[in-house]
Amino acid sequence: MMLAYWLAAAACLPTVVYAAAFWQYRHHWLKLSRAADQPQVPRVHALATEEAPVVSVLIAARNEAANLPLLLTDLGQQTWLQQGGRFxxxxVDDHSTDNTAAVVQAAAANSPYVLRLLRLAEQPxxxxxxxxxxxxxxAQARTRWVLCTDADCRVPAGWLAAYTQAFGNPQLQFVSGPVLLTGKGLLAGLQGLELAALVGTGAASIGAGSAxxxxxxxxxxxxxxxYEVGGFGGNAHVPSGDDEFLLHKMAEAYPQGIRFLKHPEATAHTAAQPTLGxxxxxxxxWASKWQHYRSAASRWLAVLVLAANVCLWALVGLLLWHASVWPWVxxxxxxxxxxxxxxxNPVLRFFERRKWLMLVPLLQLVYSPYVLAVGLLGLRGGYRWKGRQMAAKTTEIPRSATV
Structure with a gap:
């Protein structure tokens, strides 16, 4: 009996560390000031004198003819345009096999902003x-700041205005923004909850100074x-990671120059995956990039989340062996x-999705088989994305921050 108690106590230890860590993350999330509550700066006139346009929006697109018109329309409805801003x-057409290029060319003819098409196949x-x-x-952008989004995203009318307010801070080098999943049904809700946890954890870690x-x-x-940090040099061979590898480099080079933009209008929306496959x-x-990380904070977080989840099911196993450990379970x-x-709770309040809190117990229950499935698929040696077969030489347990 004593052995069972000692094992149960040891299995609870990672959950204690996990709870302490995420209480701190909650603290750092709450400390992040909402950009919407900060004093406004004369965005257009202060920035437009430096260069015109003020910001370049970069969109990598492969076979996105169906989605691009929606995003390009959103960009044409930006309040930044109404304020006299220029962007x-x-x-960039990444070897599309549909009419992505034609969609961009047609939109450029009547666009209220400068819209340019690059064909990656034509870039030597x-x-x-x-x-x-x-x-x-x-390389083709004509501005100091670049703002990246995906071709299948939607952005609110105040998206550019929220970002350009941040651009007025001369100390900033890198700004991370919130992303919200949209969709109906249980699968979409579970995905949305997981991504909200990731976004919240990323924001809190930036606030804590350990991005x-x-x-x-x-x-x-x-x-x-x-260019100063070497762009994607050192990890260009990894298919994914255009975001986090760069974040880690920027955080190392500019520890005071990283910010999370906690602004509702800065939120990009993207659809949840329609099927489990x-x-x-x-x-x-996403998992293919983890072993290439140099960030100790990222590795520590991944190990902590994995250990906490494994230990929960270890406790269940101990309960089946010795029922007296139920208090520890x-x-x-x-x-x-x-x-x-x-x-x-505060993260979902920001996203106006507090109803997703009801899905937390369910997501915890299904997380272990989900992790196993991803791990086995990774061991298979690759994955398909955008019609391409990609090599995935390394695998990672998915890093949902709270499940």
């Missing part, structure tokens, strides 16, 4: 892939800083779920 949009020495597309776009993660669907940085392929793609699960709810 350019550079769409450039391989295929999102990183290559971004590199090509940055771990961001999302390439919504981030901005100075072109000069991109598509979700697993996406997560394997309740304590372990209670700490884990309590920490998740405490952290996610």
């Amino acid at each position: 350019e949009v550079i769409v 020495g450039q391989p295929a892939g999102k990183k290559a597309a971004i590199v090509a776009a940055i 771990t993660m961001c999302n390439g669907a919504n981030l901005a940085y100075q072109r000069a800083a991109f 598509a979700l697993l392929q996406q997560r394997v793609r 309740l304590a372990g699960w209670g700490l884990k779920l309590g920490a998740d709810v405490a952290f996610l």
